[in-house]
Amino acid sequence: xxGRGGLITVLxxxxxxxxxxVASFYAKxxxxxxxxxAHVLLMTPDVQLGEVTAGGLVEPNAEWTAxxxxxxxxxxxxxxxxxxxxxxxxxSPKADTPKARIHTQLIKLHNAVGSSILLHKFxxxxxxxxxxxxxxxxxxxxxxxxxEYGADYALFVYLRDTYTSPGRVAVMVLAAVLGVxxxxxxxxxxxxxxDLKTGDVLWFSRLARASGDLRTPSAAAESVKTLLKDFPL
Amino acid sequence: xxxxxxxxxxxxxxxxxxxxxxxxGDGDASLADEGGxxxxxxxxxxxxxxxxxxxxxxxxxxxxATDEAGWWMVMDRTESKxxxxxxxxxxxxxxxxxxxxxxxxxxxYCPDIRVYLLRVxxxxxxxxxxxxxxxxxxxxxxTRNEAQLAAVLGHxxxxxLRRHTLHRWRDAxxxxxxxxxxQIGAALGGVPVAGQIASLIAMGSITAFSRDQERESDRMGLxxxxxxxxxxxxxxxxxxxxxxxxxxxxxxxxxxxxxxxHPAPEERSETLKRLAEDALxxxxxxxxxxxxxxxxxxxxxxxYLRDELRLRRFSRSEELLKMLLEDGVDAGELHFFRGELxxxxxxxxxxxxxxxxxxxxxxxxxxxxxxxxGGAPPEIHRSMGLIYxxxxxxxxxxxAFAKYLELSPDADDLEIIKSMMQPMG
Numbered sequence: 001x002x003g004r005g006g007l008i009t010v011l012x013x014x015x016x017x018x019x020x021x022v023a024s025f026y027a028k029x030x031x032x033x034x035x036x037x038a039h040v041l042l043m044t045p046d047v048q049l050g051e052v053t054a055g056g057l058v059e060p061n062a063e064w065t066a067x068x069x070x071x072x073x074x075x076x077x078x079x080x081x082x083x084x085x086x087x088x089x090x091x092s093p094k095a096d097t098p099k100a101r102i103h104t105q106l107i108k109l110h111n112a113v114g115s116s117i118l119l120h121k122f123x124x125x126x127x128x129x130x131x132x133x134x135x136x137x138x139x140x141x142x143x144x145x146x147x148e149y150g151a152d153y154a155l156f157v158y159l160r161d162t163y164t165s166p167g168r169v170a171v172m173v174l175a176a177v178l179g180v181x182x183x184x185x186x187x188x189x190x191x192x193x194x195d196l197k198t199g200d201v202l203w204f205s206r207l208a209r210a211s212g213d214l215r216t217p218s219a220a221a222e223s224v225k226t227l228l229k230d231f232p233l
Numbered sequence: 234x235x236x237x238x239x240x241x242x243x244x245x246x247x248x249x250x251x252x253x254x255x256x257x258g259d260g261d262a263s264l265a266d267e268g269g270x271x272x273x274x275x276x277x278x279x280x281x282x283x284x285x286x287x288x289x290x291x292x293x294x295x296x297x298a299t300d301e302a303g304w305w306m307v308m309d310r311t312e313s314k315x316x317x318x319x320x321x322x323x324x325x326x327x328x329x330x331x332x333x334x335x336x337x338x339x340x341x342y343c344p345d346i347r348v349y350l351l352r353v354x355x356x357x358x359x360x361x362x363x364x365x366x367x368x369x370x371x372x373x374x375x376t377r378n379e380a381q382l383a384a385v386l387g388h389x390x391x392x393x394l395r396r397h398t399l400h401r402w403r404d405a406x407x408x409x410x411x412x413x414x415x416q417i418g419a420a421l422g423g424v425p426v427a428g429q430i431a432s433l434i435a436m437g438s439i440t441a442f443s444r445d446q447e448r449e450s451d452r453m454g455l456x457x458x459x460x461x462x463x464x465x466x467x468x469x470x471x472x473x474x475x476x477x478x479x480x481x482x483x484x485x486x487x488x489x490x491x492x493x494x495h496p497a498p499e500e501r502s503e504t505l506k507r508l509a510e511d512a513l514x515x516x517x518x519x520x521x522x523x524x525x526x527x528x529x530x531x532x533x534x535x536x537y538l539r540d541e542l543r544l545r546r547f548s549r550s551e552e553l554l555k556m557l558l559e560d561g562v563d564a565g566e567l568h569f570f571r572g573e574l575x576x577x578x579x580x581x582x583x584x585x586x587x588x589x590x591x592x593x594x595x596x597x598x599x600x601x602x603x604x605x606x607g608g609a610p611p612e613i614h615r616s617m618g619l620i621y622x623x624x625x626x627x628x629x630x631x632x633a634f635a636k637y638l639e640l641s642p643d644a645d646d647l648e649i650i651k652s653m654m655q656p657m658g
Contacts, residue, residue, distance in 0.1 A: 050303065055409025059402075060303035095316050104317040167410060174417045 024205035024230045025121055025134045031202065031232045033152075038085040038233055041151035041196065043107065044092065045072055046158045049214060052185050054167030064161075064215050071220035072159065079224055083233045088151050102144055109138050110156055114192055117204050138199035146196025153233075154196055159189035159207075159223070161214045187212035191227050203232050285453050287394040291341040301362065301399050308361040315349045315365065322350035322370065330529045331368060331386070334379065338387045338457045342394065354540035356475065360389040362398040373530055374537040375474065375553070377560060379522025380467035382530075383458045391453030397446045451501065455508050462520045465509035472502040474556055481552030527562060534563070535610060538570045547578045565608030569616075572599035576616055593620050611640035615650065622653065 031038070049064035077087045093100040113136050120127045121134075130136075145154065164172070164184035175182040186209070193203040207227045213219040295301035315321065322328065328350060336343035345364045353369040360366050366389050376382040392398070451468075459465040476498045512518070541550050554571050558564060575596035583589040590598075600617050603609040618633035631654050638650060 048307075053406050053410060055406065055411075055413045057406055057409055059300055059406070060307050061300075062302035062306040063297045065306060066297070101317070108317075171413050171417065174414075174421075178417070178420055 021209040022205060022207045022226050022229050023122065024203060025117070026203040026230065026232055027134050027200060028202060028232055033233075038083075038153060039088050039149070039151040040080055040085050040193075040233070041088045041090055041145070041149045041154045042073070042076060043090045043110075043154055043156045045069065045076075047072055047161075047214070048159075049161045049163075051165050052162050052168045052183075053165055054171050056168070056171075056182075058162055068159070068161065068214035068220060071214060071217050072157065072224060074217065075221040075224035076155070076157070076228075078221065079228050079231075080233070083231065085233050087155075088149050090149070090154075102141075106138060106142060106145055110192070110194065113138060113201065114156065114158075114190065114204070117192070117201065118190060118206065121204070122206050134201075134204075136201040136204075138194060138201070140197075140199050142194060142196050142199035151196055153202070154194045155191065156194070157189070157191045157227075159187070159214065159227075161185070161187045161189075161212065161223075163213075184210065186210050187214070187223060189223075189227060193232065203230070205230065285391075285395070285449060285456070287342070288396040289394070292345060300402065301396075304398060304402060305363040308363040308365055311361070312347070312349075312363065312365045315351075315367070318349075318351065320352040322352055324350075324533070326529055327533065330525070331382070334383050335366065335386050335390070337461050338383060339390055342390070346390070346393065352536075352540065354537065354544055358385050358389050360392040360397075362393070362396065364393060366390075366393075370533075370537050370540065374534065374541060375478075376471060376526075376530075377474070377557075378467065379526040380458065380463040380520060381471040382526065383461075383463045383522075384454055384465075384468035384471055387454030387457040388450045389454075390457060391450030392446070394453060395446070395449055397450070401443060401446065447501075448504070451505060452508060455505060455512060459509075459512040459516065459518045462518045464519050464521050465512045466506070467521060469502050469505040469509055472498055472505060476502060477556065478549050478552050481548050482546065483548040484546065531562060535566060535570075538566075542570065542573055542577060545577070547574055550574055563608050565603045565606035566610075568599045568603035568606060569609035569613050572596040572603060572613070573616060575599060576620060593624065596620060611637055611644075614640065615646075618650075618653075 047065060047069050048060060049068050050058045050060040052058055073087075073089070080087045093103060116127075117136055120130065142154070146152065162185040168182075168184055172182045172184055188206075188208045190204065190206045192201055192205070194200070195202050205227055207223070212223045212226075214223060295305055328348070331350060332348045335346055335348055339346055346366055347364055348366045348368065350368050350370065350373075353371060354374075355369055355371040356375050358366065358368045358372055366386070368386070372385060373382070376385065455465050455468055458468065479498065538554075541553070544550070551571070551574060554567055554574065558567050558571075573596075575592040578592050580592045582591045597617065597620060600609075600613055603613055614633045614637035618630045618637065621627070621630035621633060634650050634654050638644065638647065644650065
């Protein structure tokens with residue numbers, strides 16, 4: 001199996017082939033909830049920004065990442081408010097407590113399930129048993145976390161944003177002279193919505209494009225809006 | 234280390250795993266003429282004869298806008314995953330012990346280092362730029378005393394104190410930058426092959442640099458251990474033992490010199506021996522810490538040996554057990570695992586080798602020695618029972634199973650064993 005990093009690389013390579021910037025799968029197009037405000041627990045977003053060097057390596061940038069994390073959370077809050085939902089922020093419990101262990105297991109399970117969705121729904125051939133279905137689940141244990149926060153759903157967000165360094169721009173221009181396309185910065189990510197009563201993954205969206213900038217509030221808001229296109233709430 | 238497919242992952246893992254890369258050739262500077270560590274001094278790479286001093290001061294953290302902070306961020310995240318790793322060793326005494334050695338080696342840097350013991354049956358330790366040190370249990374199985382353990386821990390600290398990850402990253406960056414422009418230039422000049430040659434040279438130079446860093450860490454580690462009184466000769470002994478194990482490996486899969494990130498083991502062992510002699514001239518250090526090591530690490534050895542045998546690299550494990558038996562500590566336990574090795578391997582006698590016997594006979598002989606010496610776990614009787622059963626000696630098998638159940642009445646496999654004791658038919 002590919003690790004998370006490997007999957008992301010696969011996605012970057014599939015970027016050129018993919019027609020659209022964002023694609024999503026869902027169990028239900030729209031979630032029923034009457035007049036009630038939905039409480040969505042935002043799991044700690046996994047955001048990382050970096051710069052593509054001339055030679056094509058990615059240098060992680062802590063300063064940009066810290067800025068982007070704030071912008072992403074603010075943009076998510078805004079997007080959910082527009083959908084009559086409230087964002088509840090997740091806080092990791094103290095390490096090594098029984099509570100922490102339960103939470104960790106759920107997060108790790110989501111990582112594993114999410115990786116499978118990414119791999120089999122977006123990149124490589126679908127699993128024979130899931131070809132025409134979207135019925136992934138984390139199981140009813142997810143209820144424990146939902147109960148604790150009084151939340152109906154959990155939202156997982158993963159974003160990687162890279163920017164082209166001046167050196168890389170020079171390489172891209174020179175390579176273009178030779179008729180070779182060299183990739184620069186890219187924005188990739190995914191988000192998933194989990195029902196905290198059943199553990200079912202309700203919606204899963206993937207973003208992959210060569211534009212976007214999480215370092216400024218307005219561009220970050222645009223990225224989050226694009227990622228949440230077709231959000232079922 | 235596991236091999237990763239994609240280069241991006243490779244670079245991240247390679248940097249994360251506290252690998253290495255700076256400093257123009259550290260040459261022959263002898264340990265004897267180096268002063269004590271001078272915390273806080275920033276050393277611009279150590280050339281021949283230049284004393285090795287730490288490249289960062291105690292408590293130092295990188296400024297947020299730097300490339301260094303980027304790698305700290307990545308490793309901080311990895312660290313939070315380490316804290317909940319399923320194979321994290323939580324035994325308090327063992328953690329306190331290893332951390333204690335690290336602290337004495339690190340001196341004023343002690344608060345900057347966090348040690349994580351992972352249950353992984355291979356010989357390895359790694360150092361991340363943010364102060365995360367990871368030690369695998371396969372290493373604890375192979376170090377024979379506290380001084381040898383200190384030698385590895387000191388080596389890893391060397392990577393931290395000399396900020397090898399950062400230097401290697403900068404080095405990789407400038408190498409790949411130069412490479413891509415060279416490739417474009419070559420292609421523009423109509424020489425496409427030149428690009429590939431350059432890429433090979435660049436790969437070589439990245440690994441060569443990293444070997445220089447390993448050498449530097451070896452020197453640093455040796456000095457750190459000698460300064461607090463550990464016998465520096467133990468460092469070379471550890472490497473010699475690893476070479477012995479490597480040479481016993483029938484598969485010979487593990488050695489691949491060009492891309493290996495460490496200096497050739499023979500060269501390393503020789504250098505360490507020489508440096509140890511120099512260090513001893515400067516200050517006599519003779520502590521090996523045998524007793525503490527025995528009291529705290531060896532109680533876990535059965536667990537590590539079980540993991541080792543699961544790898545099914547029997548020729549290596551056989552040599553390892555032979556070496557451990559040379560120390561003669563808990564020989565009964567070691568003979569039991571020798572028996573287990575032969576039982577699991579189950580090879581027939583080699584007709585070309587005079588006096589060679591079937592593995593099942595070797596196993597029974599080893600079990601006999603284990604029972605003689607004492608200290609083998611109750612499973613020894615189950616193992617003997619299984620061999621007897623296979624060779625049709627049911628009465629003997631049942632007696633052995635009965636003994637096993639008598640010694641461990643709460644065994645997980647109680648029902649299975651009982652069912653095997655029913656006469657067939």
